[in-house]
Amino acid sequence: MSALSRMSRTARTGWAFAAPxxxxxxxxxxxxxxxxVLMSLSSLTLRHFRLAPFKGFENFARVxxxxxxxxxxxxxxxxxxxxxxxxxxxxxxxxxxxxxxxxWRGVYFAILTIPMxxxxxxxxxxxxxxxxxxxxxxxxxxxxxxxxxVDWFGDPGLALATMAAVDIWQQTSFVVLxxxxxxxxxxxxxxxxxxxxxxxxxxxxFYITLPMLRPVAAIVVVIQLINEFRTYDLPYVLTRGxxxxxxxxxxxxxxxxxxxxxxxxxxxxxxxxLLILVLALTVVFFRLVERHETxxxx
Amino acid sequence: xxxxxxxxxxxxxxxAAAVLAGPAxxxxxxxALMEDVPETAIIESLLPQFTEKTGIKVEFEKIGYGDMHDKxxxxxxxxxxxxxxxxxxxxxxxxxxxxxxxxDLGPMARNSGMNLDGFIPAMWDLLGRDGDTIPIVxxxxxxxxxxxRTDLLxxxxxxxxLEGFIxxxxxxxxxxxxxxxxxxxxxxxxxxxxxxxxxxxxGADYLDAEGNVVLxxxxxxxxxxxxxxxxxxxxxxxxxNANLDDTRRLMCAGEAFAMISYWWMLPALDNAADCPxxxxxxxxxVVPGGHGESGGWGWGIPKNVSDEExxxxxxxxxxxxxxxxxxxxxxxxxxxVQTAAFEDAEVLxxxxxxxxxxxxxxxxxxFPIFTYTAQYEDVLGTQLSLAASGQATVxxxxxxxxxxxxDLMAQ
Numbered sequence: 001m002s003a004l005s006r007m008s009r010t011a012r013t014g015w016a017f018a019a020p021x022x023x024x025x026x027x028x029x030x031x032x033x034x035x036x037v038l039m040s041l042s043s044l045t046l047r048h049f050r051l052a053p054f055k056g057f058e059n060f061a062r063v064x065x066x067x068x069x070x071x072x073x074x075x076x077x078x079x080x081x082x083x084x085x086x087x088x089x090x091x092x093x094x095x096x097x098x099x100x101x102x103x104w105r106g107v108y109f110a111i112l113t114i115p116m117x118x119x120x121x122x123x124x125x126x127x128x129x130x131x132x133x134x135x136x137x138x139x140x141x142x143x144x145x146x147x148x149x150v151d152w153f154g155d156p157g158l159a160l161a162t163m164a165a166v167d168i169w170q171q172t173s174f175v176v177l178x179x180x181x182x183x184x185x186x187x188x189x190x191x192x193x194x195x196x197x198x199x200x201x202x203x204x205x206f207y208i209t210l211p212m213l214r215p216v217a218a219i220v221v222v223i224q225l226i227n228e229f230r231t232y233d234l235p236y237v238l239t240r241g242x243x244x245x246x247x248x249x250x251x252x253x254x255x256x257x258x259x260x261x262x263x264x265x266x267x268x269x270x271x272x273x274l275l276i277l278v279l280a281l282t283v284v285f286f287r288l289v290e291r292h293e294t295x296x297x298x
Numbered sequence: 299x300x301x302x303x304x305x306x307x308x309x310x311x312x313x314a315a316a317v318l319a320g321p322a323x324x325x326x327x328x329x330a331l332m333e334d335v336p337e338t339a340i341i342e343s344l345l346p347q348f349t350e351k352t353g354i355k356v357e358f359e360k361i362g363y364g365d366m367h368d369k370x371x372x373x374x375x376x377x378x379x380x381x382x383x384x385x386x387x388x389x390x391x392x393x394x395x396x397x398x399x400x401x402d403l404g405p406m407a408r409n410s411g412m413n414l415d416g417f418i419p420a421m422w423d424l425l426g427r428d429g430d431t432i433p434i435v436x437x438x439x440x441x442x443x444x445x446x447r448t449d450l451l452x453x454x455x456x457x458x459x460l461e462g463f464i465x466x467x468x469x470x471x472x473x474x475x476x477x478x479x480x481x482x483x484x485x486x487x488x489x490x491x492x493x494x495x496x497x498x499x500x501g502a503d504y505l506d507a508e509g510n511v512v513l514x515x516x517x518x519x520x521x522x523x524x525x526x527x528x529x530x531x532x533x534x535x536x537x538x539n540a541n542l543d544d545t546r547r548l549m550c551a552g553e554a555f556a557m558i559s560y561w562w563m564l565p566a567l568d569n570a571a572d573c574p575x576x577x578x579x580x581x582x583x584v585v586p587g588g589h590g591e592s593g594g595w596g597w598g599i600p601k602n603v604s605d606e607e608x609x610x611x612x613x614x615x616x617x618x619x620x621x622x623x624x625x626x627x628x629x630x631x632x633x634x635v636q637t638a639a640f641e642d643a644e645v646l647x648x649x650x651x652x653x654x655x656x657x658x659x660x661x662x663x664x665f666p667i668f669t670y671t672a673q674y675e676d677v678l679g680t681q682l683s684l685a686a687s688g689q690a691t692v693x694x695x696x697x698x699x700x701x702x703x704x705d706l707m708a709q
Contacts, residue, residue, distance in 0.1 A: 046371055047397050047669065133536030134477075134548055154483070154538035156687045240364070242485030243538040244684040259368045260673045262393070 039268035046262040059269040063257070069270065071245060072253040073277070079164060079249060080228035086168040087224055088217070091175030096205075098176070099183050109177070116173040124237035127166045128153075153239050156246040163234050163247055171227065175220050182216030183209070218289040222282050229278045250274045326610040327355045330383040331369055333595075334360040336566045337438045340630045341618060348617050354610045356383070363387075363487060364541070367672055374399040374600055382607040383614060384598035386434050389487070389675065391426040392668040394598065395433035401599040404432040406612045412619070421635045424664055425596040434596035435615050436635035438562070442495050442590040443658035445549065445564055446556035449579040450474055460499040460587035464524050467532035470555040478532030480545040480554035483686055485679040488541045490665070491591055493682050495558045496528075497521040498663045499587025504703060505666055511707070514700035522685060522692045529686040538687055552576050558585055560593075561658045564651060565631035582654045584661045592662025594635060628652075670706040677702035 007015070040059055042051040063069050098108055115123065130138050131152040139149035152162040190208045199207070210217075232251035235241055241248035241256070254274065258267025332338040338360055345356050359381075361369070367390065373379040374394070386394060394400050407414060408430075414422075421436040444463070446456070450470060457463045467478030482488035497503065502517035512518075529537055534548055548554045550567055552575030557563075561582055570577040584590060597615045599608050617623060621638060628639040629648060633655070639645060640656045666674065678699045685695035 046375055049375060132544065134534050134544075134553065135551060139535075149535055151536050151538075154536040154540070156538075156689060159539070239539055240485050242680070242683045243483075243687045244485070244689045245680060246687075256676060259371065260676045262670070262673070 036268045036271060039265050040272050042265050044265045044268075046259075046264060055265070059263075059265045060273065063266055063270045063273065068245060068248070069250075069253060069273075072248050072250050075160070075245075075248065076229060076231075076250040079160060079231070080225055082161075083164045083167045083171065083228045084221060084224045086164065087172045087175045088221060090168065091172045091220075092179055092217075094172070094176045095179035095183055096209075098180055109180075112173040112176055114173070115170045116177075118170065120170065120233035121237055123166065123170045124234050127169075128238055131162065154243060156243045159239055159243060159246045163238055166238070167228070167231065167234055171224060175224065178216060178220045179213070182213050186212050214289065218286065222285055225281060225285070226278050229274065229281075250277075325353065325355070326382075326607050327357060328383045328607070328610055328614055329357050329359065329381050330385055331366060331381050332358045332360050332385050333363050333366060333387075336562060336631060337595075337627075337633060340627050340632050343630065344618075344623060344626060347623075348614060351617070352610075352613055354613065356614060362543075374602065377602065379600040379602045382600065382603040383611040384600055385437060386425075386596050386598045388424045388594050388596070388667065389665065389671045391424065391434055391596070392671050395426055396669045399601060400433045401601050401608060402431050402433065403435055403597075403599065403612070403615070404430045407432055407435070410612070410616050412616055413621075416621070416636045416638060418635055418637055418659065420592065420659070420662070421594050421596075424592065424594050424667070426667070434598045435619060437595040437597050437619075438633040439592070439594040439635050439659055439662075440560040440562065440633060441592045441594075441655075441659045441662035442491065442558055442585065443561045443654070444556060444558055444583045444585050444590075445561075445567065445580055446583065447476075447554075447576065447579050448581050450476065450555050456583055457586050458588075460496060460521075460524055460585070463586040464528050464532060467528060467556060471532050474555065476552075477534040477548060477554040478556070479528050480540075480548045480557040481529055481533040481537040482540050482542055482545050482559075483529055483533070483538040483683065484541045485676070485683040487675050487679070489682045489686075490675040490678045491593070492558060493522070493525050493678070494591035494663075494665055495585045495589075496525045498589035498591065499585045500524065501587070503663070509707075511700050511704045513703060514696050518696055518700075519692055522682070522696050525682065526686050526692060538683060549573075550576065558590070560633075561655045562631065562633040564655075565649065582651050582658065584654075584658050589661050589663050590658060592659070592664050666703065666707075668707055670709060674703055674706050677706065 038051055041054050041056060042059075043053055043055055044051050094112070098105065101108060130136050133139055133149055133151050133154065138152075143149055151158065153159045186209065190212070191204060194204050194208055230251055231249055232255060235247045235249055235252045236255070239247040241252050250270065251274065254267050254270035257270055258264050261267075332341075338358060342358050345358075349355055366387070370381065370384065370390075373381050374397070384400070386400075412435075414432075417436050418439070421439060425434040425436055427433075444456075457466055464479075469478070470476060471478035482492050494504075497513075497518060500517050500521035502513070502515055502521050504511065504513050506512045534540065534554065536544070542559070545554075545557050545559060546563060546567070549557050549559075549563075550573035552573075564580060564582050567573050568577055568580045597611075597618070599611045599615075603611075618627075619636070621636075624632070624634060624636050624639050625642060625645065628634055628642065628645045631649070632639070634640055640652055640659075646652055665671065668674075681690065681695040681699040681702070684690035685692055690698070
């Protein structure tokens with residue numbers, strides 16, 4: 001008896017409906033991933049446009065042997081932690097505030113979705129103009145108020161922080177929307193019981209809201225971590241990885257290998273290392289959340 | 299149900315196929331990716347003449363320089379390039395022909411009788427002509443010179459050494475409440491091109507006559523020292539992340555004394571409509587020290603387009619570099635690559651500074667041109683940025699830049 005004939009009629013219908021979508025996924029995601037593996041093991045460069053001869057893990061060794069790769073990795077981790085933390089804290093605060101708002105709530109949500117709907121390239125260009133040190137409106141305003149202008153992207157000590165702030169500005173709206181939906185779905189009974197017991201607003205937040213929101217929060221954090229690890233558009237438009245290597249994140253490192261160094265194979269290897277890093281982080285993060293859920297004190 | 303839906307589904311599929319397929323290719327349309335600079339606008343204004351003469355339409359897609367290389371490489375490595383006419387920077391004149399992406403234009407030039415001797419020889423050298431093999435036909439030059447404010451300089455003469463000029467720029471910033479030197483210090487092409495002027499003007503070079511790397515020399519260290527000093531004491535705030543657009547805006551707004559930039563920036567700035575703060579107060583000179591960075595763009599034809607498109611692209615190149623169109627371009631502010639345009643009385647009467655531009659072009663020296671030039675700009679640019687931001691010493695940065703060049707040339 002074949003597997004197909006053993007399946008129930010409902011299961012077969014389910015597979016039939018899922019088949020077009022799954023096929024599309026295999027084509028648009030599976031094929032590039034497999035091809036990227038092949039590239040990373042091959043001799044493919046923009047000068048030698050053939051996969052053969054295959055070089056094993058030589059490209060990975062070259063990437064891992066570059067000190068700049070480790071610098072970019074450490075910088076990407078710092079950048080991702082700062083941006084995701086910023087997005088989460090601000091996003092949660094806004095979501096909590098919006099929960100209390102009765103009038104114009106739809107309008108506030110509509111305004112909040114604007115940054116999310118914008119292309120990161122457009123966002124970067126807008127902020128590049130706003131923060132232009134000499135003629136940009138932000139520094140002009142600061143000077144008008146009697147302060148010194150700030151070298152937002154030209155100061156190696158400030159460039160990464162400024163880029164993170166731009167990123168937080170754009171990405172926070174997504175966090176707000178998801179957390180607001182999570183907050184709206186929380187049951188009222190625990191709050192009513194807590195009020196009867198005399199719990200204050202802060203106690204309710206830390207002992208009821210946060211624990212119940214944990215699954216939604218974990219998903220938001222993981223999605224944003226993945227997003228931030230892949231950040232490419234902002235350094236490309238805002239700083240080109242500079243000054244020096246001050247904003248060279250892993251994606252930009254991979255891009256430089258592939259397109260400036262003409263080494264598509266090394267670019268693919270760097271991309272795969274990035275993917276493995278993100279997957280590992282995601283697994284670790286979910287494990288931590290799971291462990292906390294199942295621990296006796298949770 | 300399925301039987302009922304089938305005819306309408308087929309009809310929809312046919313309509314979709316017709317829409318996606320678009321009109322039949324009855325005529326060639328030339329498509330070129332162009333840098334968004336005044337020269338492109340000048341050529342674009344003349345395109346109706348070409349279409350009227352040949353019936354061939356030309357579409358320019360204008361973008362910033364920083365995005366051009368990658369977009370072109372993706373097309374040139376694809377089965378068929380979307381761009382069937384190429385504008386090629388001299389920095390890619392090693393990479394593109396070496397990779398086998400460009401058609402040899404030599405046979406087309408010979409068959410059509412194009413006057414190749416009318417071009418400035420240095421432009422052919424810059425764009426990789428090898429005897430009868432012509433991968434790229436010169437389009438315009440972008441040698442770099444010093445654009446400065448005559449009203450701020452007053453009666454004092456321009457210093458004849460780079461060191462003297464940096465002193466002057468530092469003084470201007472301190473005394474005249476302007477930026478002494480508007481600088482494009484963003485890592486990569488902007489700061490590599492700018493620094494090359496400091497290098498050549500200090501008497502140093504990247505390579506010697508035999509092609510050996512000689513960057514890490516006393517003169518090279520002096521050049522980088524002056525570059526760092528200019529960046530920290532004479533340049534605008536944010537110079538470390540500034541590009542050509544930023545320096546142009548600063549100069550146009552009247553907030554800078556000088557900039558080392560492409561000489562054709564002068565007509566764009568010396569324009570009362572666009573830059574009233576500085577129009578009539580600007581002049582051009584060879585970079586103090588005697589040499590600046592030389593550069594140029596050329597026309598190419600990709601191999602991965604049809605013969606019909608190649609023929610149309612050549613017709614365009616022949617037209618746009620013909621004497622009458624070159625003169626029309628020069629009268630609109632074009633940076634010529636043909637000697638006659640620099641000597642044309644009508645052109646000189648309209649733009650007297652073309653005489654200075656000729657000197658700037660003649661004094662120009664070239665960035666190293668080889669397969670990995672684009673990558674080397676990134677390597678050098680990173681080291682310059684590290685030195686200018688105090689994250690590396692002049693000695694460390696120059697040694698790393700020299701090693702990077704030697705390594706890439708050995709690949």
